[in-house]
Amino acid sequence: MIDFHYWPTPNGHKVTLMLEEAGLEYRVLPVNIGAGDQFKPDFLAISPNNKMPAIVDHAPADGGAPLSVFESGAILLYLAEKTGRFLPADLRGRTAALEWLFWQMGGLGPMSGQMGHFAVYAPEKIPYAIDRYRNEVRRLHGVLDTRLAQHAYLAGEEYGIADMASYPWLEVYGDLKPDYAAFPHLRRWHDAIAARPATQRAYALKEQVNPNAGKPLSDEERRHLFGQK
Template sequence: MIDLYSWPAPNGHKVHILVEELGVPYRLVPINITQGDQHQPAYRAINPNGKIPAIVDHAPADGGGPFTVFETGAILLYLADKAQRFVPAELRARSDVLQWLFWQVGGLGPMMGQAQHFFRYAPEPVPYGIGRYQNETRRLLKVLDERLEGREYIGGAYSIADIACFPWVRIHKMTGVALDDFPRVQAWYGRVRSRPAVGRAMDLLRGSWVDVTTSSDARHNLFERG
């Protein structure tokens, strides 16, 4: 059994998708980041970075006691390795998938997150910030579009690289960047979105989603608390 501490946001959705794809038993523990649950000492003991998601695996492969993993790239790799699915075993193919996984966690996610923030959440318009992060989002989407030429999925076969990228591409409208100039990304997005496990994952905690633009408490807990 895996305890999955999460919330319906792009980083949470990554792990939602993988546990649904794997069909592993899990218990979803909502961490309401709009109410500040991520800052509570009990959760910080699980994830010292105070972000979502995190997991506690009560049946780790080494047979030892419960094992905690935080940071989405690490969680995806841990679960995929344990199940021996969605990450290749062959050296070159594995490295290929991991390069794109790290590309997402180091680039696509942070840049789209900042684009979303300045475009949608900043209390005052900051033209430089909006332009800077929207331009970088477009550049990264172009990189992904070029990668997908002649491929259905980022690593050839569906993998944790696709699972990591999908939830961030999903929020492109919230960044103010359209996908019109990235036809291969659009086609890839449709292929991933049509997977039944992805549909189930997107429905997890759907009713709990909060529009941060309408809640001063949410803005405080997400953007102002240390």
């Protein structure tokens, strides 16, 4: 059994995708980031950076005590190694998978998050910031499209954790979606992942856990999400 500390954000969806694809038994423990659950001592004990998701594996491979893992990329890698799935075993395939996993963690996720913050959530609309991050995210979409013109998936011809990491960051902020007309390979890849039964099961958790997703933020939610020092 895996305890999955979750809220339906792009980083949360990454792990749900993996858990559903791998058929692992897990229990969802909601972490309401708008209510400040991420700052509670019990959660900080397993996720010291006060970010979700995090997991606690009660049956780690070494047979020892329950093992906690934080950071979505680290969780994907941990679960891939635990199950022996969705990460190529050969040197070149594994290297490619890790390249694109780290590319998402260092680029697509943070840049998309900044785009969403300044274009959607910021109380003051700063044109320079909005343009800066929109342009950078579009550049990253172009990088994805170029890669996917050569391969079915990011690490090659098989679906894997690099794809699970990037997919949730494409359609996050309403109309701020990729220019699929300009990036047809990205559209093909996105649609193929969206059609997977595990993807549909993973995203069904969103409505169960947070039926208010997408609604305007309250002052309290803004304070917890953007006001911490």
